[in-house]
Amino acid sequence: MTQPAHASRSSDQTETGLRPDVIAGLTAAAVVIPKAMAYATVAGLSVSVGLYTAFIPMIVYAILGTSRVLSVSSTTTLAILVAAQLALVVPDGNPSGLVVATATLTALTGVLLVAASVLRLGFVANFISAPVLTGFKAGIGLVIVLDQVPKLFGIHITKDGFFRDVLSVAQHLPESSVLTLAIGGVALIVLLAMERLWPHSPAPLAVVGAGIAVSWLVGLSAGGVATVGHIPQALPSLTLLDLGLVMQLLPGAIGIALMSFTETIAAGRAFALPSDPPIRSNRELLATGAANLSGALFGAMPAGGGTSQTAVVRAVGGRTQKASLVTAAASAATMLVLAPALGLLPHAVLAAIVIVYSIGLIQPLEFAAIRKVRTMEFGWALAAFLGVLVFGTLQGIVAAIILSLLGLASQAANPRVHVIGRKRGEDVLRPLSPEHPDDETFDGLLILRPEGRLFFANAEQVGDRVRELVAQYKPRVLMLDLSRVFDIEYSALLVMMEGERRFAEAGVTVWLAGLNPDVLNYIRSSGLADHLGTDRMFTNARIGISRYLEVPAPDQRNSDANERGVRSNGQDGLKPA
Template sequence: MSHHASVVPEWLHRYEEQWARADLIAGLTAAAVVIPKALAYATIAGLPVQVGLYTACLPMAIYAFIGSSRPLSVSTTTTLAILAANALGLIIANGDPRMLIVANATLTLLVGMMLVAAAVLRLGFVANFISEPVLVGFKAGVAIVIVVDQLPKLFGIHYPKGSFFHNIAAFVAGLPHASASTLALALFTLAALFALERFTPRAPAPLFVVAAAIIAVAVFKLRAHGVETVGAVPAGLPSWTKPDPLLALKLWPDALGIALMSFTESIAAARAFARNDEPAPDANRELLATGLANAGSAFFGAMVSGGGTSQTAVNRQAGARTQLAGLVTAALALAVMLMFSPLMALMPHATLAAVVVFYSVGLFSPEEFRAILKVRRTEFVWALVACAGVVLLGTLEGILVAIVVSLFALAHQVSNPPVYALKRIPGTNVFRRDSKRHPDDEAFPGLLLLRPEGRIFFANAQRVAEKIRPLVREANARIVVLDLSRVFDVEYTAIKMITEAEKRLSETGTTLWVAGLNPGVLAAVRRSPLGEALGEARMFYNLEYVVTRYQEMVAREDRDVSRR
């Protein structure tokens, strides 16, 4: 990266003229989705509705200049809103509005500082713990959650939100009370979106649909027919809010969870929507960008923010090429604050819900599940677990379940390394696994060659020892050789195990040799008691040396016997 690129964002640097129209349309389209959703998410968090506007403006603009993902749309998300609601609800029970604003600023600043600290410590690698199948399952789960979340708004039903099954049951129970006009508007919106996408894919469909819905509400007086709208939105710019250090002491554990969630969601969305011809999202850069977006907007009344999967999907599908689309969205949020808040009041919830559903369904991809199933059954199971985790437990817990499942599967693979006895292919220096298929392979009486494979460490050292014992007992050998050429790493527990094996063998009159140590393993062994016990004489470069040395030793003994 050149020196001025650090000041001027990478995308601005290589900006191509023909992208401008696509970015403008995507930014406007995303705004048509992001702004209304941000208003809704602010109410989920128990905050005043205008907080949503501030969150759709500032974090989006800050991210555009620092972030590495071109389509990522950064405001708030369902998950972050729900987590913020938990955090703020615990602190401010009586709902004092002024205190709530201060607590929100404190929480948002804390989250930002934690993300920036993580970027400085280069903790972005945490994102690599999410494997591709897990990501596919995660996206599918998010799609299901978002759709179920929007159902009551599509049908004009009300019920307290709860677990997934609670919501489904409450929805079914509420169906008789559905508002016909609300449902009609929602279906009309979905049909219009589908038609526009199908026949005029370049047009900003949500923008037309939302505008049409606002006009319909005004002209046909739909509110009188039970269609609910967003309602009054205070106009004007946000005022300066000072975070409270005392509240920070109470809020930090929640902030940590929200920071983890914001980063995981952002990097998942950034990776999910990256195109092959774009720079890949850089995890540490994303930490820094989302951190500064939170910290910078905290003083101006914004709530916690991160990259949203569904709004990024809208932004990308509407044709976003660079972060300019995000700046357009932010500018529109600013315009709404200053001029259009009376219009926002007329925006129907049903139309917003329809837009969200329309763009979220695409996250669920049966083809990807099928592709995974064709390659590996186990990874298909991980994808399903990740999907179920998100749906049944919630996004944060779902991600954690998915990471734990991936790590467990990995641990299972690693905990059981193979160990086998070797023989030599006649007339060569190639040693291979002792097997009935190759009866002619040479063995050397009194010499047992053993080869463990993989990494030997605390989780599997015991298993390796258990596999070696019966092989040693059966062979009844004078010399046991551990060929470590396929072991790329040995840690303390493993070296200790080999040291104990050496002691036990020497008590029964058997000698242990080791061969094929790579430089790292050799250095570790030399520094340990095992190195002292073996001495250089019992460490060999490879199995050829071992066999040559053994044969010389046997020949020497035979000569000594015949001399006597």
């Protein structure tokens, strides 16, 4: 029977639509699977946990997420945070205890993310500023690299904080295994070379394959080289949780949930095309939460969106979340077919993979760029960086959040108050600056423009600054240009009304200009508008200036209008007393 032409066209279109995602999914699998196994070892877990994390969470996010190409599994940052938390609750490293604790931690992370979605807390992702995140990730990168160095050299140390660990590694270097170092060193060089010459290539897969082949041919395990060992050849089974660990794990789970969501949002936005649907933060909370919660039931560690693996999907033409489903299928195939071979993989090879893909977290040029633009925020980045190294990863993320909030509070509590002048010969009002010495001011008129929200935390500071400028310039009329004030709180209104009363007693008349509708309503409700009257409130500062120039000053009533109005900034006009 002949197939209708339209059906044939539909089939061709489906094939064409699936092919890019299939290719992207398989290519991403070549990068994701080896890295997921490596990140599991960073957390002190079996490599099989990494495979589980690249399976169930990836499928769930593919169904619920709003990003078309985001690839969700374990990441370097999450792995080191998990390691720190597990070390607290399972200090002896008991395998069965680690399995239960990991499942409980992952489930708790998922519950927190889902709860945040229900409460519509997606905006919280913006609470960690970019400079602080730069410092935090750089600190994490150094911690991860140091954590992998002993595996690369075939030595063992007792972990006791970053700086003590550096000394311990140095002391144990004479005990290094030459064969282990050779295997890890070659893997490191090959990975670095391939990433430089062929970015986003399946380099991890090639190195893993070569490591397994050498291990099998030479018998590296018998030669003293540590290998992965037995991996169950099966899909993940149901894992029980321990609710008794919830309170111990909760502080760490909060940090992990926040970092998971932050990384997911950042990666999703970074690789979204203009034609893609918008990344919805609250839906992303739900998707990552459900991914973690379902993954926990099957032994996965906490997961989030990965930048490097998502870059691979986008680079090779992935279009939809079908690519992630293909990657998850490849993870399942690996568990069912390749598990015995993966057991031969040297730990030094996994350490090399972790090191290469963790170095990218350390961005000296980003620090330099921040310092060039904002010295204060460079200090925040540096503080977050040192916080991770000195206090640890979990404490570091808390410090990063606190620093971001303090930075936000500092900026909000200290808004700028500009003295405004007019560009000579043009109808342009702008802050007085040494760069524009010829800008005009107006004899007896001081125009001040505060910026931002005026509220209880900054009302007194703004009031003090206004009084300082009035004392400095000694105007007859003070015009407050509120065009840059988007909100004014009750405490700020009280400060404004008290300031107006004191200025009136001192012979300074207060005018208001440029009020937006909300601020105008608050001014009216407070009674200040009735007190000032319409002749002291203006739609914008330009109208206020025109009004001022129309009214003769008491000592200049017989002067020419031009003489009594416009002066040059820094010459004959309004000057500091």
